[in-house]
Amino acid sequence: MISKKIIITISVLFFSFHLFSQKDSTKVKTKQNLIIQEGVYKPLAPAKAAFYSAIFPGLGQIYNKKYWKAPLVWGAIATPTYFYLNNNSEYKRYRTAYKLRKSGFQDEFTNDLGEVTVSLETLERAQEQLRENRDLSLMWGVIIYVLQIVEASVNAHLIQFNTDDNLSLKPSFVQDPILFDAPKIGFTLKYTF
Known part of the structure; x- marks a missing residue:
């Protein structure tokens, strides 16, 4: 039992050394061995964007300067909200009619002649269906809110x-210089940093 604990402790310590050996990707060394800040890294920017989106849907997208996404978010939130309100009002309408009829009173679905x-x-089936639709609309509204x-x-x-051009993949096709007549298919992948 002790040997398992020692092995686990040693392996955790061994693998944890690699966590601290990573380099900062926002700094670049020049030929004079000077460190130049390439871009400004804002560690709180994602938290701010999420906070703004939580306060008002679409505000995080505006904070990220993706202005075209805000109307999409508003439309995506408005659609289940509309269906929720519509199904809820219809549910209340049918629920009221059901309660009145069970109590022996005249409801909106009974005409003046008593027919x-x-x-x-x-009325019971309509209530069940409208309640289910209302709950589904609420669920989709919450899902869209969290997703935005x-x-x-x-x-x-x-x-x-960093989306510099040096961080790109360049596929190239190389012909075999020895067997030029026989076609060969190959794939070479070159990447540079």
Whole structure:
């Protein structure tokens, strides 16, 4: 039992040394061995974007200067909100009619002659369906709200990455100089930093 603890402790210590040996990606060394700050890294920018999006949907996208995303977020939030409000009002309407009919009073689905246009079973089924639709609209609204917060935070993280042309992949096709007549297919991948 002691040997397992020692092995685990040694392995954790061994692998933890690699965590501190990473270099800062925002600093570049020049030929004179001077360190020049290439870009300003803002560690709180993703948290600010997420906070702004949590306060008001779309504000995190505006903070990230992705102005075109804000109307998309507003439309995405407005759609389930509309369906939630519509289904909730219809649910209340059918619920009130159901309660009145069960109490023996006249409801909106009974005409002046006392004829019932909607049966009691239909009122029950309509309530169930409208409540389910209302709850689904609420669920989708919450999912979209959380996703727009996550999107603003991830976008703020990605804005800070170095996207220099030196960080690109360049595929090239090389012909075999010995067997020029026989076609060969190959793939070479070159990357530079």
